[in-house]
Amino acid sequence: MSMLLPIFALLAAAQTAASPPSAPTPKPTAAQLAAAAPAAAWAAIDPKDLLLLDFADGQRSVIWLAAEFAPAHIANIRTIARSGWWGDATVYRVQDNYVTQWGDASEKKPPAAGIDRHPPAEYEWAWGAHGRAVANPYRDAYAPRTGFTPSGWAVAGDGKAQWLPHCYGMVGVARDLAPDTGTGGDLYTVIGHAPRHLDRNIALVGRVIDGMAALSALPRGNGGGLGLYEDAKMRVPIKRIVLAADLPPSERPAYQYLRPDTPVFAATLEARANRGGPFFTVPAGAADLCNLPVPVRKAPAPR
Numbered sequence: 001m002s003m004l005l006p007i008f009a010l011l012a013a014a015q016t017a018a019s020p021p022s023a024p025t026p027k028p029t030a031a032q033l034a035a036a037a038p039a040a041a042w043a044a045i046d047p048k049d050l051l052l053l054d055f056a057d058g059q060r061s062v063i064w065l066a067a068e069f070a071p072a073h074i075a076n077i078r079t080i081a082r083s084g085w086w087g088d089a090t091v092y093r094v095q096d097n098y099v100t101q102w103g104d105a106s107e108k109k110p111p112a113a114g115i116d117r118h119p120p121a122e123y124e125w126a127w128g129a130h131g132r133a134v135a136n137p138y139r140d141a142y143a144p145r146t147g148f149t150p151s152g153w154a155v156a157g158d159g160k161a162q163w164l165p166h167c168y169g170m171v172g173v174a175r176d177l178a179p180d181t182g183t184g185g186d187l188y189t190v191i192g193h194a195p196r197h198l199d200r201n202i203a204l205v206g207r208v209i210d211g212m213a214a215l216s217a218l219p220r221g222n223g224g225g226l227g228l229y230e231d232a233k234m235r236v237p238i239k240r241i242v243l244a245a246d247l248p249p250s251e252r253p254a255y256q257y258l259r260p261d262t263p264v265f266a267a268t269l270e271a272r273a274n275r276g277g278p279f280f281t282v283p284a285g286a287a288d289l290c291n292l293p294v295p296v297r298k299a300p301a302p303r
Contacts, residue, residue: 026276026277027271027275027276027277028271028276029271029275029276030268030269030271030272030295031295033264033267033268033271034258034264034268034295034297036264037258037262037264038264039300041258041259041262041264041265042256042257042258042259042297042299043152043256043257043259044254044255044256044299045064045152045254045255045256045257045296046067046245047243047244047245047247047252047254048067048078048243048244048245049064049065049067050062050063050064050065050243050244050245050252050253050255051063051065051077051081051206051241051242051243051244052240052241052242052243052244052247052253053102053211053214053215053238053240053241054238054239054240054241054242055214055236055237055238055239056237056238056239059211059213059214060210060211060214061208061210061211061212061214061215062208062209062210062211062253062255063171063189063206063207063208063209064206064207064208064209064255064257064296065077065205065206066153066164066204066205066206066207068130068151069122069125069130069153069164069204069205070122070173070203070204070205071122072116072119072120072122073119073122073173073181073182073183073184073203073205074184074205074206075115075116076112076115076116076119076183076184076185077184077187077205078243079112079114079115080112080115080183080184080185081241081242081243081246082243082246083112083113083114085109085111085112085185086103086185086238086241088104088237089102089103089104089237089238089241090102090105090235090236090237090238091215091218091235091236091238092105092221092228092229092235093188093221093226093227093228093229094191094218094219094220094221094227094229095220095221095226095227096192096220096227097191097192097193098190098191098192098195098227099188099189099190099191099192099195099227100188100189100191100215100216100218101174101186101187101188101227102186102187102188102236102238103174103185103186103187104185104186105229105232105235109185111183111185112183112185115183115184115185116183117183118181119181119182119183119184119203120181121178121179121181121203122181122203123163123200123201123202123203124161124162124163124200125161125162125163126160126161126162127157127158127159127160127161127162128162129162130149130150130151130153130155130162131149131150131151132150133147133148133149133150133155133162133260134147134148134149134150134260134261134265134266135147136148136154136269136289136292137269137273138269138273138286138287138288138289138292139286140156140288140289141196141288142156142165142196142199142289143156143157143158143165143199143289144157144158144159145157145158145159146165146289147260148260148265148294149260150259150260150261152257152258152259152260152294152296153207153294154167154289154290154292154293154294156199156289161200163199163200163204164199164204165194165196165199165204165289165290166190166194166195166196166197166198166199166202166204167190167194167207167289167290167293168190168191168192168193168194168290169189169190169207169208169209169212169293170189170190170204170206170207170208171187171188171189171204171205171206171207171208172187172188172189172190172198172202172203172204172205173186173187173202173203173204173205174186174187174188175202175203181203182202182203184205187205189208189212189215189216191215191216194288194290196290209255209296210253210255210296210298218236219234221234253298254298254299255296255297255298255299256296256297256298256299257294257295257296258294258295258296258297260294265294265295268295269287269292272287272291272292273285273286273287
């Protein structure tokens with residue numbers, strides 16, 4: 001009996017030596033950090049700043065309008081939506097790795113009544129004009145200074161001027177050659193690698209925050225080398241374009257954005273720049289501005 005005790009001890013020691021070391025606690029992802037953020041870290045998006053694109057197949061895309069940055073164009077967009085001018089709108093251009101565009105494919109309709117046909121070039125503004133931005137700690141290839149406004153928008157700048165960047169999902173106003181600035185009747189969204197060379201050349205008026213697949217997963221066009229649908233049958237009809245504020249309260253979708261001035265937002269930036277987990281053996285230590293979208297969520301149902 002006395003000889004069995006050392007054997008059991010040796011077996012226990014061997015099992016301990018063979019056991020792999022315990023895995024480190026997984027680093028939370030940016031999405032997990034945002035999901036765990038307290039209610040006070042979230043701010044509501046005004047229903048009048050939510051433009052809804054309802055498609056015939058039941059899909060919906062939701063655009064958050066950047067009203068403070070392009071007020072003249074967005075005033076036009078609200079007027080156009082309320083006038084019914086988009087009643088026969090279609091998606092008529094889908095250029096691979098670039099943009100999806102919708103509006104009047106015929107280019108023959110007179111503009112909607114009551115709009116400004118020649119809005120100003122709302123491409124940039126004075127540095128800090130929309131509140132002091134929370135600085136982005138990571139470098140950007142296109143702008144020496146970048147950050148996030150109190151209202152939840154990523155911005156690029158140089159210390160003198162500031163502008164919205166052409167990131168994935170951003171929505172801009174299609175236009176002709178300068179000095180034309182577009183009215184807002186035809187819009188596009190970025191569906192590929194961020195075309196930052198368009199920054200400060202076109203008015204950006206919002207960001208798709210839900211239902212992006214309805215715009216990005218469409219068949220690509222090949223007309224004119226611009227992704228136009230040469231066959232009119234390929235055009236995707238839009239059933240309705242409406243502002244959330246114009247719907248009955250019971251039908252309005254509600255969304256919130258994570259406030260950039262909160263510690264949890266800073267943590268999401270760090271998590272995106274230095275991803276954890278067993279797959280990432282070397283932290284990047286950097287993140288492109290367009291890879292740092294401000295988190296947005298559907299507003300929780302009231303308790």
